[in-house]
Amino acid sequence: MIRFAREEELEKVNELRKEVNDVHVEGRPDIFKPGFDAVLRDYIYEIWKDPNKDIVVAERDGEICGVAVLNCIYKPGSPFMFPRDFMDVDEFCVAKKYRRQGVATELIEFIKKYAKDKGFQRLELNMWEFNEGALKFYESVGFETYRRYMEVKL
Numbered sequence: 001m002i003r004f005a006r007e008e009e010l011e012k013v014n015e016l017r018k019e020v021n022d023v024h025v026e027g028r029p030d031i032f033k034p035g036f037d038a039v040l041r042d043y044i045y046e047i048w049k050d051p052n053k054d055i056v057v058a059e060r061d062g063e064i065c066g067v068a069v070l071n072c073i074y075k076p077g078s079p080f081m082f083p084r085d086f087m088d089v090d091e092f093c094v095a096k097k098y099r100r101q102g103v104a105t106e107l108i109e110f111i112k113k114y115a116k117d118k119g120f121q122r123l124e125l126n127m128w129e130f131n132e133g134a135l136k137f138y139e140s141v142g143f144e145t146y147r148r149y150m151e152v153k154l
């Protein structure tokens with residue numbers, strides 16, 4: 001079942017947020033700080049209070065096993081660009097023991113419908129290049145790369 005989180009579930013949501021953080025720490029220890037300190041933990045309550053953000057969860061066997069944080073973005077125009085809006089998907093995670101069972105696919109289906117119902121025509125997300133499993137997953141549900149960050153290590 002996919003639905004919006006309840007306040008009393010936010011600590012469980014944090015366990016999943018920590019899983020994502022651990023993936024990032026392992027993949028880019030030069031960028032991400034290890035651990036999951038109080039600032040990161042409490043940030044879920046800022047998200048909870050933000051009227052532009054939503055926390056969606058997947059529940060299986062009475063357990064919260066997946067999460068996504070949604071952010072409604074409204075970008076003003078600039079001399080280069082037209083104004084644009086989209087729904088950004090962040091902090092996306094399925095608990096290890098529930099992976100490869102279609103949970104993330106169901107989350108994205110729910111998010112696509114919700115975003116459409118709110119009048120958005122695009123979903124957007126960013127991800128780290130080392131995270132090949134996540135890339136395969138996002139591509140499997142229709143995401144395409146439309147912009148890149150590049151680096152050269154010196």
Ligand SMILES: CC(C)(COP(=O)(O)OP(=O)(O)OC[C@H]1O[C@@H](n2cnc3c(N)ncnc32)[C@H](O)[C@@H]1OP(=O)(O)O)[C@@H](O)C(=O)NCCC(=O)NCCS
Nearest residue numbers: 092093094099100101102103104105127133134136137140
């Ligand atoms: C990425 C993630 C959310 C996918 O969740 P999931 O519930 O396992 O995904 P699904 O079961 O819906 O997968 C659907 C399809 O995506 C592809 N896919 C998913 N995970 C994959 C992986 N690790 N490697 C290759 N393909 C993968 C497959 O085509 C899969 O279909 P199949 O199982 O029939 O082969 C999950 O692996 C995860 O939480 N990873 C850790 C956190 C993370 O990296 N989050 C993203 C941060 S940007």
